[in-house]
Amino acid sequence: MPLRFYNSLTREVENFVPLVPDKVRLYTCGPTVYNYPHIGNLRTFLFEDLLKRWLLYRGYEVNHVMNLTDVDDKTIRNSRQQNMSLREYTDIYKKAFFEDIATLKILPATSYPAATEYVSQMIEIIQDLLKKGHAYETEDGVYFKIATFPSYGKLAHLDPTSLKAAASGRLSADEYEKDSVSDFALWKKWTPEDGDVKWPSPFGEGRPGWHIECSAMSLSLLGETIDIHCGGIDNLFPHHENEIAQSECHTGKPFVRYWLHATHLIVDGEKMSKSKGNFYTLRDLLERGLSPRAIRYALITTHYRKPLNFTFDLVKQAESSLKRIDDFLFALRQVQREGEASSLLHEAFLTKKQAFEEAMDNDLNIAEAMGHLFEMIRIFYEHESHATKTNAQEIMDFVLSLEKVLGFIEKTSPDTLTPEEEALFQARIEAKKNKDYAKADALREELLKRGIEVRDTPQGPVWKRL
Ligand SMILES: [Zn+2]
Structure with missing residues (x-):
């Protein structure tokens, strides 16, 4: 049987066939570097690590891009609260992220683009979407018009009729719920709350929306159509849905062939939250x-x-x-x-x-x-x-x-006993042979005190350093 994955797009388990034989282009949504990753984030990163390791085991070459979201509503809010520059603030959590994934033996990605390094590519995509009529400018930014993309909602499997009714408003927030389907911000014009976080653009000074960041980085580093895009299930809507809309309207090509999402982590049967005291990094x-x-x-x-x-x-x-x-x-x-x-x-x-x-x-x-x-x-x-x-x-x-x-199999090196330990070990074998079990037990105890465990196997006694 071939390798197969559950594709969130089709909601079916499908045979995995990469676009180019033996080569996999993999994009995984990386951390928003405003805080230490919690174990729910880490579960998703570990699932993606297992996916990549299995692809490698099966002989695929994997080009893996994981972005770092170092500008969005949360990073700006927190850096301002701490009176730090965005860069200073996010650097702390970028470093923490790399420490954590090394501790957990997560294989490094091929590249880790940071959103702030791809702003010009984001601006290019937004300009193209404006030109093609998929976006419009308002007083506070540039928005994607979801009514211009008939297959909007295909990933989240939104009901098209409710979609029509809901798609009247627009939202500038980076994150929102499924019942607030709406036009979303591609570019947010500068406001005093943004402090000194701003880039010049043809549509005024400001900053990108969160969703456009991943589209731009995936497109720049992996091309127009990629094989696999992963994330936590909470990224499926609106983040991934919006990534599809922007990318496909921009390139005219399918954005992603297989969408894989990791399900929630709960702690002691409950949703993890700081107020419940079950929130862990x-x-x-x-x-x-x-x-x-x-x-x-x-x-x-x-x-x-x-x-x-x-x-x-x-x-x-x-x-x-x-x-x-x-x-x-x-x-x-x-x-x-x-x-x-x-x-x-x-x-x-x-x-x-x-x-x-x-x-x-x-x-x-x-x-x-x-x-x-x-x-x-x-x-x-x-x-x-x-x-x-x-x-x-x-x-x-x-x-x-x-x-x-x-990533958790340890090759413990074969060890040797000191001459004194070897003598005790041999003396125990001798005692057992002579059916002097009391002496054998005493020798076993003596070895245990020295940190050596003896086990009797069908092929004779063996020892192990504890
Ligand atoms: Zn993303």
């Missing part, structure tokens, strides 16, 4: 002692189209799942048996590997894929006594290769 979680690896695991292993209920318990479960994987890799490394591979283990491995890959090909069903990985682990332990080095090696190679996809 990555920094909040790290301060509580949670590990970035477990946070990554917890945020990535729920399917992106399912609501993710984030709890501290979920991170605890992630820790124990990670330990199970670590222990498994350790057990594989201990297999010493020479000779032909057990065909039962070999067959089970192939079946589970294929099942993992098929689940991921099916709209990135990571929850199911992880189920197959744990099933592979269970089968191995069940037949551990038959395992040979050949079995262990092929399984280990696969699990380690999944680091490229999952």
Whole structure:
């Protein structure tokens, strides 16, 4: 089965075929750098990271553009409140964003354009939309006239009749709800609230609207039609709907072929909000002692189209799942048996590997894929006594290769014991042989005190540094 994704535009799972074979042009809406990203934002960025990693695993070349929104209503409002220049203020949060994605092992994008560097391209698009009659100028700005684009609403699946009735007003705000369908601002003329944030333009000094920013950056860096555009579900309307309208009226070509959206994250079953005290940034979680690896695991292993209920318990479960994987890799490394591979283990491995890959090909069903990985682990332990080095090696190679996809597989380096520790370990083997279990237990305790855990396996005892 080919790779397939759920396309928000058609509301169907479709086979993925990029415009140019083997090459994917991917645009993901980046952070608005006015604050630290919260874990809901990070869930979306991690879903996009998983998508990109899977495309790479499947052999695609990915040109990934993620923008930084460094001018909009929120960045201007907050920088003014802090008496800082827009640049000074947004630089703080750009830096924080890059720190957070590095902590979570999110692969870097090919480019990170900042909106303020693309204002001239935005002005060009607005001029063209004015010329073609898709936009009009008012006292306070330039607006996109949605009545001139009959397929407005195709992404959000708006009802065309209600669209007609609703499309009478216009809104300058960057964000609004579905029931206020209206003409939206492409350019906002300068007002005193904007302070010194302004650019010259043929339609007066001012600044771009939020939506035009992504159209301009996507067009400039990836071309008129791109393969995949992602974002959080809350970006679908009005942001993405408006991006389609502007871009398609400007180029006359389809803007995006596959739209993928990550669903909401909730915390303890409730919408995250500062007033409820359940609002978390990555920094909040790290301060509580949670590990970035477990946070990554917890945020990535729920399917992106399912609501993710984030709890501290979920991170605890992630820790124990990670330990199970670590222990498994350790057990594989201990297999010493020479000779032909057990065909039962070999067959089970192939079946589970294929099942993992098929689940991921099916709209990135990571929850199911992880189920197959744990099933592979269970089968191995069940037949551990038959395992040979050949079995262990092929399984280990696969699990380690999944680091490229999952970003939480750790290749713990094979360790050695000091001569003294080795002597204790051998003495315990000797004691067991002599059925002196009390002595064997005491030696196990002694090793544990030194941070070495001993486990008896069907192939003899193995040790692990804790
Ligand atoms: Zn965007």
